[in-house]
Structure formats: C-alpha cells, structure tokens
Amino acid sequence: MKIISVVGARPNFMKIAPFIKEIQAHNAKSGGPKTESLEPIEHILVHTGQHYDDRMSKAFFEALEIPEADINLGIGSGTHAEQVGLTMMAFEKVLKEEKPDWVVVLGDVNATLACSVTAKKEHIKVCHIEAGLRSRDMNMPEEINRLVTDRLSDLLLTPDTLSIKNLKQEGATDKQVAFVGNIMIDTLEANRDKARLLEIPAVLEENKLEGHEVHYDETLNYGLVTLHRPSNVDKKEVLEALVRFLLDEVCQDMQLIWPVHPRTKKNLQNFGLWEEMEQHPRMILQYPLGYHELLRLNMDASIMLTDSGGLQEECTILGTPCLTLRWNTERPITLKEHGGASVLVGNNVERIREEYLVILKEDRKPIRPELWDGKTASRCLVALLKY
Ligand code: UD1
Numbered sequence: 001m002k003i004i005s006v007v008g009a010r011p012n013f014m015k016i017a018p019f020i021k022e023i024q025a026h027n028a029k030s031g032g033p034k035t036e037s038l039e040p041i042e043h044i045l046v047h048t049g050q051h052y053d054d055r056m057s058k059a060f061f062e063a064l065e066i067p068e069a070d071i072n073l074g075i076g077s078g079t080h081a082e083q084v085g086l087t088m089m090a091f092e093k094v095l096k097e098e099k100p101d102w103v104v105v106l107g108d109v110n111a112t113l114a115c116s117v118t119a120k121k122e123h124i125k126v127c128h129i130e131a132g133l134r135s136r137d138m139n140m141p142e143e144i145n146r147l148v149t150d151r152l153s154d155l156l157l158t159p160d161t162l163s164i165k166n167l168k169q170e171g172a173t174d175k176q177v178a179f180v181g182n183i184m185i186d187t188l189e190a191n192r193d194k195a196r197l198l199e200i201p202a203v204l205e206e207n208k209l210e211g212h213e214v215h216y217d218e219t220l221n222y223g224l225v226t227l228h229r230p231s232n233v234d235k236k237e238v239l240e241a242l243v244r245f246l247l248d249e250v251c252q253d254m255q256l257i258w259p260v261h262p263r264t265k266k267n268l269q270n271f272g273l274w275e276e277m278e279q280h281p282r283m284i285l286q287y288p289l290g291y292h293e294l295l296r297l298n299m300d301a302s303i304m305l306t307d308s309g310g311l312q313e314e315c316t317i318l319g320t321p322c323l324t325l326r327w328n329t330e331r332p333i334t335l336k337e338h339g340g341a342s343v344l345v346g347n348n349v350e351r352i353r354e355e356y357l358v359i360l361k362e363d364r365k366p367i368r369p370e371l372w373d374g375k376t377a378s379r380c381l382v383a384l385l386k387y
Contacts, residue, residue: 001041004094005104005383008048008068008087011310013060014291015106015129018186020045020066026381042305044098048087048111053262055288063291066171075349080141081109087114102127104382106151108142108330116149123333125386128160129183129338131156132163133309133330139231142309146330150172155387159183159379160369166244167257175387180379181371183311188295189374192310203293204257207286214283221302222284224294224320229307232347234324236271242325243273243353246305250356251282254302259286259294273350301357305352316340319366321359323352334368340367 003023006017008347024044030040047069051057068335073090075083087110094101095118103119104127105112116126117243124150137142150156156172158164159182167177202214208214210230216222216357225246246256258277259332260268268274277283277294289297298304304322315322322342334340341363347350 001040001102001220001385002044002098002100003102004046004098004100006048006049006091006111006115008075008085009109010051010056010060010288011308012106012109013064013066014187014240014310015183016045017064017066018190019071019104019129019380022377022381031058035151035341038300044071044100045069046115046201047072048083048091048092049076050083050087050109050111054078055206056262056267061292062238064191070192075323083110083170084114087111088118088190091115091118092122095119095124098125104129104384105153106130108139108145108146108149109267111147111322113145116306120152122365125154125387126152127155127157127387128153129157129180129380130159132158132165132167132179133284134163134166135328137328140229143330155384156157157383159372159376162333178379178383179371180383181376182313182369183376184310184381185317185372186315186374186377187291190293190315191217191295195292195376196206196299198292198296200297200300203289203296204284204286207259207289207293208261209278209287211287212278214284216284217255222300223250223254223256223303223305224301225256225258226261226304227264227325229326230263233261233264233267236267237307237346239267239271239272241349242347242352243268243277245352247280247283248274250305251280253261253360255282255284257284257286257297257301259289261288277304296359303356312340312342313372315342316367316369317372321362321364323355325352339369341365355371 023041027040030038102125102145105116106129119126127220128149156177157180180320204216304320307325316334324342324343334342343355345355
C-alpha cells in the first residue's frame with residue numbers, strides 16, 4: 001500500500017509525528033509472514049510549504065523527529081486562493097507521478113483543503129484525521145476547509161463523539177466514520193517528560209526577540225498569550241483594545257509571555273503598538289516557540305489567553321485555565337460546560353475581563369476526554385488498513 005500524507009502549516013506537524021511513527025512501527029513488524037494487513041506501507045510525506053520559517057516549520061520536524069519531507073511544494077505565503085490554487089497544481093503532478101492508494105490530510109489548514117480536493121479528482125481515497133469539528137462560523141477560513149474536506153473524504157477519523165454527530169448529520173455513513181481520539185494528545189504524552197526538564201528562564205532567554213530584554217521574575221506568576229486569527233489581529237481597533245487590556249490590567253497581576261506569530265507581529269508594528277509592548281517590564285515577547293518550550297510554559301502557566309484551537313486542547317489535558325479569544329469554537333469538548341478548561345470570551349474586553357476575574361481564582365483541573373489517551377495514531381492506522 002502506498003500512502004501520501006500532507007502537511008502544510010504548524011498545527012499539522014504535531015499531528016503527523018505520531019502517525020509516521022505508527023507507520024514505521026508497522027513496517028518494522030511487516031517483515032514476518034505476509035498477511036494482508038502486514039504488507040509494508042510505502043509512505044511519502046509532502047510538505048506544501050505554507051509555513052516555511054525555521055521556527056514555524058523546521059524546528060518542529062527536528063524536535064518531534066519527523067523525517068524530512070520527501071517532497072516540498074514550496075508554496076509559501078499568499079492569499080487563500082493563491083495558496084490553495086498553487087498547492088493543487090503542484091500536488092496534482094505529485095499524484096500523477098506517485099499514484100498512491102491513499103492521501104492522508106490533517107486538521108483544517110489550506111493544505112488540507114487543497115490536497116483533499118486534488119486527490120478526489122484523481123480518484124484517490126482520502127483519509128481526514130481530525131474530522132467532524134465544526135465552529136459553524138463561515139467567516140473562518142478553517143471552517144470552509146473542514147467542511148469541504150469532510151464532504152470529500154472516504155475515511156473520517158474523529159477526535160471526539162460530538163464530531164461523529166456532526167458528520168452523521170451531514171450524511172456521512174457508518175463505514176466512513178471512525179472515532180479514534182485526539183492525535184495531538186499522542187504527541188503531548190510522548191513529549192511531556194522531555195518538556196518538563198526544560199528550565200523556564202533558559203527557554204525565555206533562548207527565544208527572546210532580537211533587542212528585547214527579558215525580565216523574568218521566578219517569584220511571580222505568569223500567563224501565556226498567543227493570537228493569530230485574522231478576526232483578532234487584522235483590525236487595529238480590535239488588536240489595540242486587546243493589547244491595552246493585557247498591558248494595563250493583566251500585567252498588574254502577573255507577567256505575560258507572548259510568543260508572537262509572524263502575522264500578528266507585522267500588524268502590531270503597522271498599528272504602532274509594538275514599541276510599548278517591547279518596553280513593558282512585565283511583557284515577555286518571544287519568537288514562535290518550539291513544541292517542548294511551549295508545552296513547558298503551559299505546564300506552569302496561571303492562565304492561557306489564546307485563539308488557537310490546539311492550545312485549547314492542550315490546556316484541557318494540562319488543566320491550564322484558558323480564555324479562548326473567539327466567539328465560537330470547533331472544539332466544544334474543551335469548554336467548561338463539557339468538562340474542559342476553556343471559556344469562550346470573544347474579543348470584547350468587557351467580556352474578557354469578566355471571565356478573567358473568575359478564571360484567575362480557579363485551580364488547575366486536568367481533564368481527559370474519551371480516547372485522548374496517547375494511542376490515537378495506532379487507531380488511525382488500523383482504521384485505514386481495515387477500510
Ligand atoms: C495558518 C492556518 C491556521 C493555523 C495557523 C497556525 C490556514 C487557512 N490557516 O494560519 O489554521 O491555526 O496557520 O499558525 O491554513 N508567515 C511567515 N512565516 C511562515 C508562515 C507564515 O512569516 O513560516 C506569515 C505569512 O507571510 C503571512 C502570515 O504569516 O503573512 C500568515 O500565514 P498564513 O500561512 O497565511 O496563515 P496563518 O495565519 O499562519
């Protein structure tokens with residue numbers, strides 16, 4: 001059997017790592033008596049190149065021991081249509097050349113959409129890992145990517161039971177859907193001990209932005225901030241209000257560590273907000289952090305303020321109180337009302353402040369949703385081989 005797996009952007013890398021390890025383990029076992037399911041798998045890893053900075057891409061391949069991509073499409077930055085269009089054109093050539101039995105796509109980034117569409121048009125089976133998540137917000141590019149990919153995929157592997165319900169409502173059949181759990185948590189569990197060994201002051205020193213002084217006080221609590229969604233960072237009035245709240249209010253209570261996404265940094269600079277952030281004694285600005293570094297900081301953070309879906313999930317497992325700066329989420333299982341650690345606060349400062357004051361008083365409460373057990377990759381491969 002021949003499988004092409006596709007990655008494009010940062011959140012894909014932690015999802016592909018355990019799947020590739022599972023294929024390697026399968027191949028190590030497959031030398032024995034030939035049965036149908038123990039046939040060795042020929043695996044090709046394609047990177048579309050949407051994320052290309054060392055800190056957004058290469059660092060994750062190294063830290064998570066992902067083998068170098070066999071093929072890099074070198075797509076880079078661009079509008080959504082450019083990224084998707086260029087990916088489709090380049091990926092079609094790969095498919096015609098390689099003729100795989102399956103294309104495996106992950107998550108909801110532009111690579112997921114572009115490569116699932118291209119594969120289906122070439123009559124190649126598509127398997128979507130992390131299927132069935134729905135925010136019901138069609139202004140989110142990721143929601144469009146999820147909907148199209150799931151509609152086309154032959155095999156839909158879901159992280160939770162709410163996702164199964166979504167897929168069934170949209171007409172997916174029993175044969176198409178398998179509940180496998182959350183593959184990101186495989187990576188978290190496999191890397192927890194290594195992350196724990198990192199010293200926080202050393203992490204902050206190594207990842208400080210050029211020219212930025214880190215004043216980290218080990219006797220004080222710290223919060224973590226990550227923002228990259230267009231709805232939060234592309235409009236000056238929205239981003240400015242958020243920055244004001246963080247600097248004027250949250251920094252009164254604690255230090256804030258903020259690994260800044262390239263898109264956000266560009267906008268903070270353009271909106272004239274960057275300098276004040278850089279100079280604030282309790283704001284610790286960082287380059288985008290490596291996997292272990294961010295996991296280490298998350299383990300001891302008093303609070304997370306984020307618009308990232310993946311961090312919401314990691315906070316659930318680690319128990320970090322999490323304010324999700326979005327009005328909706330495709331991951332409701334991470335919310336307090338479903339037993340998780342996260343509260344939706346949108347980007348209205350009054351709403352954020354209200355929940356911030358509540359969540360600040362809460363203790364860490366790690367939660368483990370069903371099948372978020374570190375063994376999802378193995379169930380993914382079993383489901384694919386059994387299909
Ligand atoms: C993408 C994903 C999003 C994911 C996020 C994580 C889609 C639709 N969105 O959004 O789901 O949560 O990644 O980071 O696929 N840039 C760099 N260096 C890089 C990559 C990007 O400087 O390595 C710059 C680009 O020039 C661009 C901006 O960052 O201006 C945004 O990058 P882009 O790939 O368009 O989308 P993300 O916002 O990162």
